[in-house]
Amino acid sequence: MSLREKKVAEKKEEIIRMAIRVLSEKGYNGITMEEIAAKLLMTKGTVYYYFKDKQELLYHSQIMLLERSLWKVQQIQQKQIPIDKKLNQSIISHIEYILEERSGFELMLKPEQIFNTKQLDVIFKLRDTYAGIFDQMIIEGIDEGTFHVTDVKVVRNIILGSMNWVTQWYAENGKKSRTEIAEDIAIYLLRMLSPNK
Amino acid sequence: MSLREKKVAEKKEEIIRMAIRVLSEKGYNGITMEEIAAKLLMTKGTVYYYFKDKQELLYHSQIMLLERSLWKVQQIQQKQIPIDKKLNQSIISHIEYILEERSGFELMLKPEQIFNTKQLDVIFKLRDTYAGIFDQMIIEGIDEGTFHVTDVKVVRNIILGSMNWVTQWYAENGKKSRTEIAEDIAIYLLRMLSPNK
DNA sequence: TAGAAAATTAACTTGACAGTTAAATAAAGA
DNA sequence: TCTTTATTTAACTGTCAAGTTAATTTTCTA
Numbered sequence: 229m230s231l232r233e234k235k236v237a238e239k240k241e242e243i244i245r246m247a248i249r250v251l252s253e254k255g256y257n258g259i260t261m262e263e264i265a266a267k268l269l270m271t272k273g274t275v276y277y278y279f280k281d282k283q284e285l286l287y288h289s290q291i292m293l294l295e296r297s298l299w300k301v302q303q304i305q306q307k308q309i310p311i312d313k314k315l316n317q318s319i320i321s322h323i324e325y326i327l328e329e330r331s332g333f334e335l336m337l338k339p340e341q342i343f344n345t346k347q348l349d350v351i352f353k354l355r356d357t358y359a360g361i362f363d364q365m366i367i368e369g370i371d372e373g374t375f376h377v378t379d380v381k382v383v384r385n386i387i388l389g390s391m392n393w394v395t396q397w398y399a400e401n402g403k404k405s406r407t408e409i410a411e412d413i414a415i416y417l418l419r420m421l422s423p424n425k
Numbered sequence: 426m427s428l429r430e431k432k433v434a435e436k437k438e439e440i441i442r443m444a445i446r447v448l449s450e451k452g453y454n455g456i457t458m459e460e461i462a463a464k465l466l467m468t469k470g471t472v473y474y475y476f477k478d479k480q481e482l483l484y485h486s487q488i489m490l491l492e493r494s495l496w497k498v499q500q501i502q503q504k505q506i507p508i509d510k511k512l513n514q515s516i517i518s519h520i521e522y523i524l525e526e527r528s529g530f531e532l533m534l535k536p537e538q539i540f541n542t543k544q545l546d547v548i549f550k551l552r553d554t555y556a557g558i559f560d561q562m563i564i565e566g567i568d569e570g571t572f573h574v575t576d577v578k579v580v581r582n583i584i585l586g587s588m589n590w591v592t593q594w595y596a597e598n599g600k601k602s603r604t605e606i607a608e609d610i611a612i613y614l615l616r617m618l619s620p621n622k
Numbered sequence: 623t624a625g626a627a628a629a630t631t632a633a634c635t636t637g638a639c640a641g642t643t644a645a646a647t648a649a650a651g652a
Numbered sequence: 653t654c655t656t657t658a659t660t661t662a663a664c665t666g667t668c669a670a671g672t673t674a675a676t677t678t679t680c681t682a
Binding site for chain 3: 429457458459469470473478479
């Protein structure tokens with residue numbers, strides 16, 4: 229990659245990061261290309277120089293969010309620790325991340341209403357991979373007798389749902405820190421998997 | 426209420442119902458006053474004759490959705506059946522309802538970005554009442570020794586989150602019916618509350 | 623350092639949709 | 653039936669933000 233290409237890539241990333249930030253503040257119905265540009269001290273035109281249209285920019289934002297969370301959970305999966313610890317850490321990591329990015333994840337809710345088929349393909353593939361890691365952990369736990377569960381998919385979706393819902397009720401200035409809440413949730417979710425604990 | 430007032434109330438309700446329907450199809454970023462009107466074979470002007478603005482119409486849609494679900498769960502609460510059965514039925518009822526209305530519930534996600542303070546007051550009060558009923562059930566279960574849980578709020582939010590997430594993954598043409606999925610989820614959620622079952 | 627290529631800008635067009643209004647139509651009562 | 657009031661409509665206006673473009677500035681390189 230040439231120096232020029234690197235510079236372009238950097239600029240693109242800078243814009244994507246800002247898009248994510250604005251998204252997390254204003255949500256999908258608040259974000260405008262003009263605002264993203266203004267916050268980067270550039271004009272809309274520049275943003276359009278790097279991204280074909282708004283859809284494409286949001287698409288890349290979405291991908292970055294997904295890839296980051298995927299990376300985190302993959303790191304945990306590779307550790308040499310008991311399976312319930314792995315799942316516990318994954319849950320905590322996910323909740324902390326989602327509270328960080330807040331409504332950046334809004335796009336996850338109705339991607340069909342925003343992205344085109346090709347983009348959706350990639351997004352769903354990433355999602356599946358992410359879900360798959362949770363499935364693997366659950367299955368591993370079942371196989372070694374730690375978890376007692378029959379319907380992996382249902383259980384995994386209960387876990388994902390309760391984690392993603394946290395943005396709806398967690399009060400940033402409440403008694404408990406993000407991590408504390410995350411730990412509490414993890415306890416109950418793991419309990420669902422190991423009923424005799 | 427005079428005949429005339431009744432007619433107005435009826436028309437308003439008709440519009441609200443259609444708004445909910447369009448909402449459930451297109452979501453918040455798809456719904457237009459024009460489309461709602463067109464589907465009712467009227468013009469936008471008529472809709473504006475009954476509702477001050479879009480915000481107010483969506484507000485009433487939201488209220489109707491919330492009140493309906495509240496009513497359902499209150500019916501269940503009044504039954505003379507064991508507490509775990511009550512919670513089980515509430516979970517199933519909620520999931521079935523949410524799969525029916527789909528993205529009508531999108532407005533629940535970021536109401537701050539849509540409604541004004543006064544409207545939010547009412548919405549949050551309804552939400553709290555709804556959550557409160559689940560809390561009551563959980564507490565009742567704890568008191569009589571059926572459930573073993575310390576943090577009611579966290580557990581209740583895990584339940585709400587996993588239920589509300591169902592729209593994200595349930596395939597309408599999949600193997601299991603809505604009710605079957607709802608029942609499966611209820612089993613695991615109840616398990617979380619009664620670890621020795 | 624001159625000239626070409628890349629990056630940025632300001633000023634524009636366009637389209638969509640919320641909301642308004644004055645006029646037309648329908649309904650109801652006297 | 654006539655008149656008044658309620659309802660509906662078509663044709664507007666206004667605004668906001670997406671996306672475009674031609675001209676300008678910056679950066680690179682021969």
